[in-house]
Amino acid sequence: MVTAKPSQDRPLRADAQRNRARLLAAAETVFATSGLAVPIEEVAKAAGVGVGTVYRHFPNKEALFEAIVIARTRRLADQTRALVEDGDPHTALFEIVDRVVGEAAVKKDFADALTAAGRDVKSTDEMTEASADMRAALADLLAAGQRVGVVTEDVTIAELFSLLYGLCVAAEHYNWDGMQRARAVTLTFNGLGPR
């Protein structure tokens, strides 16, 4: 956000910056498509760079993966917060959940990400922060939902979180289309609302 030294910065960085972004994007796609086990070279190829470049930007495969998760978590948190502020409280919760689940269905790595496939994404400060951020955004959302009465008071963030998680994984696993997803989200929401 804040580019230090407004004027003559290191000029090279422009390319590097772009490469990093392409790498992240490519990695997201490739990991999503082929799983975490793909050779790094595959990622590099998809990003149109050499393996060395991957390693210049990320110390190792795990770090690359973590960077994706962090980016993704941040994006989700941002979107969530946007919806909390702009959206109709009555539908905000449904919408954001639906959207999150929808994305998860496409980018196969979300669950992979959170699950981190056995290997525990070692809580980097950055990761911890992004997580907390997401959690906070979701908490706001939940509070909003409870305020307008679509969710009963006794539902906790943790519960919401884990149900959301389950939905994401299922969406990904069963390759839900919009219809199926909406239905599942609806069913789940029914459970959260008042009897």
Added chain:
Amino acid sequence: MVTAKPSQDRPLRADAQRNRARLLAAAETVFATSGLAVPIEEVAKAAGVGVGTVYRHFPNKEALFEAIVIARTRRLADQTRALVEDGDPHTALFEIVDRVVGEAAVKKDFADALTAAGRDVKSTDEMTEASADMRAALADLLAAGQRVGVVTEDVTIAELFSLLYGLCVAAEHYNWDGMQRARAVTLTFNGLGPR
């Protein structure tokens, strides 16, 4: 279940039989504990045999893994059917789901199994059969639930299946204890029942 050559076997066969069983048990544990990426040798060691023996019983790693999934699926199907027949229709659905989810929380490999971590468990005949079996049992369960009115008519087996799946994964991921699990299952069931 299907013991090939029902009657007189050479005594050695007994050892082999036992080895296969130990192998399956060991593999289930080891995969659950350390993920699918563990070297086969680890499994062999855990089973107290040499790698060669593993390969005598299963053509390759994937087959071993599949065998576990099949065994597990069969077990679940059996349990489900048992509950359908013996259990109180009002609680049967809840109970079986709770149990399945409970097991999933312990044996980390269930989701791993179904998700099959990227690689698609190629539907063997056996696997297909076990799956169908499980699906049928769950269908019966669902039908029973609908008959007594705890689940609305419009819920499909596919939907039930995927929600169940999501619960399992979440249970595993968040390491739910009995309480948390019951709560999640309850919430989910609320969603399936009549308004």
Added chain:
Amino acid sequence: MVTAKPSQDRPLRADAQRNRARLLAAAETVFATSGLAVPIEEVAKAAGVGVGTVYRHFPNKEALFEAIVIARTRRLADQTRALVEDGDPHTALFEIVDRVVGEAAVKKDFADALTAAGRDVKSTDEMTEASADMRAALADLLAAGQRVGVVTEDVTIAELFSLLYGLCVAAEHYNWDGMQRARAVTLTFNGLGPR
């Protein structure tokens, strides 16, 4: 030395034993010829095995190298001790030094070994033991030399050791033939003897 269980041991081990030996021999040659930087595959090829076999016997390159050093040190210690016992005290010191230096000239790895090329051969117990053994043998030799008067009393083992070391390196570096070596050893011995 002591092969446990004289009769029916694990039969396979014979091959493995042989491979380990071949590996050690090959590695000694290859490292000597091409330096410590040669790819492990080169060593494997020289031993007529696959890389995997190298790694079955030695956890990593360094361990392989260390094994060579240990073997070599033991051999030297043994030879030294033999000379101490069998040899004429008047010539024993000269002879053993000459021989050690002679070997060093051929097997280029001796100095490499001791120097351990920058990386410090982490003192394994085995290594420590072998070293101590060698040192002890040399101490005996020195004592013998002093007893018969070819070396003055004030020469310490450490001094002998380091001069020997220097000679070895020089022999290797300058590729001394027997004549050159004998001359250098003689000159050095002159320095150790009484004026």
Added chain:
Amino acid sequence: MVTAKPSQDRPLRADAQRNRARLLAAAETVFATSGLAVPIEEVAKAAGVGVGTVYRHFPNKEALFEAIVIARTRRLADQTRALVEDGDPHTALFEIVDRVVGEAAVKKDFADALTAAGRDVKSTDEMTEASADMRAALADLLAAGQRVGVVTEDVTIAELFSLLYGLCVAAEHYNWDGMQRARAVTLTFNGLGPR
């Protein structure tokens, strides 16, 4: 010594000159400390320049290393010659040897240099010249020693050279302090003198 284009250079040239010097100094230290295997980038960092600059001054890593060896050899030759001229013939030999060995003990790269760690420092013209220079200086020294009788007539330059080499390596390897070094040099000299 040989500054190309003696007179008017562009001011930038000054920077380049300085960079080359810093590079050489940094490389000497870094190679000495961490061995020849350190990444070039390490050297660059130590010199406070980018890798590109290293390659502007030296075509490749080997050339950089060779430049160090040459510089070092020249320095030794100069010092030697100085001692030959200024020093007391009776102690000159001892002194120069002691000094050379002393330096070798500090700058670990001397032996590394001469041994050239497996890779043979391809005799560049420059290198050859520097070597010859050193050899000549040492020859003068030896001659002086022989003239005053501290060294017997039959000692050849080659012999002196190789003993010196051995001492250097040993000094480096055993990390001799001044005392230990003096003792070793003395012992060695005893050997070179008349009986």
Added chain:
DNA sequence: GATGAATGAGGGTTCATTCAT
């Protein structure tokens, strides 16, 4: 049948060198 040694393809990572800025 069981064992575990051997194989070797494959993947992660490093680093000398090049080149756009």
Added chain:
DNA sequence: GATGAATGAACCCTCATTCAT
């Protein structure tokens, strides 16, 4: 001239699978 990002060959090591015993 300097910089440091990019490249990719090469290396260490792992592990699924085979096979001699």
